[in-house]
Amino acid sequence: MRIPEGLLLTPPHVHSGEEEIFHILSGNATLWQDGRTCTVSAGDTIVHVARGAPHTLIGSDGGFEALVFGQRQLPETGHLPRSRRVWVARVALDVPDEHPWEAEARLGLPEGEPGERPANVRTFDDASTVDANGGDATDIGAFEVQGPPSQYAASIQQPINADGTSVFNGRRGVVPVKFTFTLGGVATCTLPPATIAVTRTAGGVIGPIDESDYNGSADNGSNFRISNCQYAYNLSTGALGVGTYRVDTVINGQVVGSATFGLR
Secondary structure (H helix, E strand, C coil), rough: CCCCCCCCCCCCCCCCCCEEEEEEEEEEEEEEEEEEEEEECCCEEECCCCCCEEEEEEEEEEEEEEEEEEEECCCCCCEEEECCCEEECEEECCCCCCCCCHHHHCCCCCCCCECCCCHHHHHHHHHHCCCCCCCCCCCCCHHHHCCCCCEEEEEEEECCCCCCCCEEEEECCCEEEEEHHHHHHECCCCCCCCCEEEEEEEECCEEEEEEEHHHHHHHECEEEEEEECCCEEEECCCCCCCCCHHHHHHHHEEEEEEEEEEEE
């Protein structure tokens, strides 16, 4: 995409569900983000998460050329904060006589206070050396476009308290982990396969726990059992030791519920 000097890439906007990534190939631009501005140029990459700060790019010093990446989710909504307009997919709302971008055009270029480059702008010295393991340049792993959020939501059940205050005696051998689920905010008993992930967050060695350290004879690896409209897992505590632990419920690679408890 090529944007001449003095023109906007888009009106300042926010997406409700999409992430956007802009990589400047050549030229210079002004990044306007939430009322502040900074200069970006060839080699810079800007990442905008869904429901983040309003943003746009303005061509400067001869304009710029950029690669633009987006998920193109439908239906998608966009918010134009200055004109207080919203579009849903390709349908504009509350615009009786004009498209919201026409209203934005009458407002001219957005004004902003010059400032430091925000954390979502990075420069890659040599794109061929960048990889998710670091390489010789900046790690781009944190800027990977994420999939759409899961419509499932999990709620921990007793004996683990939802507020994270539960502390169990590790010598008891087992902590029952139970989650109920909603789909789109509605309780459901139609549950897809789910797995458990356990992480030590305090005490001992911090980090993920191998399933061989917590699974027992009643369970199959890290797979939850389904019982009475709940996911259930008998977490073996014999090899875990004293500390604080987080249990995550994972569906299709996404964490949809978590709970924290302690062992003494």
